[in-house]
Amino acid sequence: xxxxxxxxxxxxxxxxxxxxxxxxxxxxxxxxxxxACLEGGTKILEFTNRGEGAMQVFIALNDFITxxxxxxxxxxGSVVDAPTAAMFIAxxxxxxxxxxxxxxxxxxxxxxxxxxIPGCATVTEISQxxxxxxxxxxxxxxxxxxxxxxxxxxxxxxxxxxxxxxxxVDATQENIFAWFKAGAxxxxxxxNLIRKDLVEAGNYKSITEKVSQVLGWIxxxxxx
Numbered sequence: 149x150x151x152x153x154x155x156x157x158x159x160x161x162x163x164x165x166x167x168x169x170x171x172x173x174x175x176x177x178x179x180x181x182x183x184a185c186l187e188g189g190t191k192i193l194e195f196t197n198r199g200e201g202a203m204q205v206f207i208a209l210n211d212f213i214t215x216x217x218x219x220x221x222x223x224x225g226s227v228v229d230a231p232t233a234a235m236f237i238a239x240x241x242x243x244x245x246x247x248x249x250x251x252x253x254x255x256x257x258x259x260x261x262x263x264x265i266p267g268c269a270t271v272t273e274i275s276q277x278x279x280x281x282x283x284x285x286x287x288x289x290x291x292x293x294x295x296x297x298x299x300x301x302x303x304x305x306x307x308x309x310x311x312x313x314x315x316x317v318d319a320t321q322e323n324i325f326a327w328f329k330a331g332a333x334x335x336x337x338x339x340n341l342i343r344k345d346l347v348e349a350g351n352y353k354s355i356t357e358k359v360s361q362v363l364g365w366i367x368x369x370x371x372x
Contacts, residue, residue: 154263169194175208184352188359291316296330303331328369
């Protein structure tokens with residue numbers, strides 16, 4: 149069962165502007181990554197349902213966060229159907245992220261008051277997601293869809309839309325500024341933030357430093 153309401157999830161997501169996301173098959177490594185992101189200043193984390201044993205690793209990570217009373221909102225990504233979403237919700241997911249828009253997942257999350265961030269690739273899909281109750285939509289893959297220019301184009305006729313680009317968001321000041329100046333509400337960052345080489349080397353300090361740096365750039369881009 150979720151420990152945080154969807155209002156808390158969206159407020160946290162929108163205030164920080166960053167959702168780090170990753171998958172690792174090792175519960176021990178997953179815990180170390182979570183701690184590194186937390187120490188960098190993030191308050192929300194997405195574990196992706198992308199590999200063998202993802203459910204078991206998620207359960208172990210969520211138990212760790214709960215037992216240690218770590219102030220981190222943990223959710224799950226790469227969810228494409230309602231049965232999978234239901235299982236992760238049962239094991240404590242505070243939010244569900246998908247690469248696609250699935251009305252069944254949206255309805256399930258609405259019933260349970262769980263934050264759902266669907267993936268969209270067109271203005272029509274974004275509109276459909278909002279009709280289904282989406283507070284934030286993920287554009288994926290962000291870089292392929294046109295990058296910051298796509299966000300800027302959407303925000304013109306639809307200024308109420310809250311967009312979170314994922315896929316192609318680089319851990320550079322120039323790229324972060326471009327997304328937020330275009331109107332992005334937040335960004336999702338995976339391998340460009342939680343780099344494979346750093347994880348394999350056990351260099352969690354560098355991950356912490358990069359998370360902190362990106363959060364600083366976001367605040368600068370927002371004029372804070």
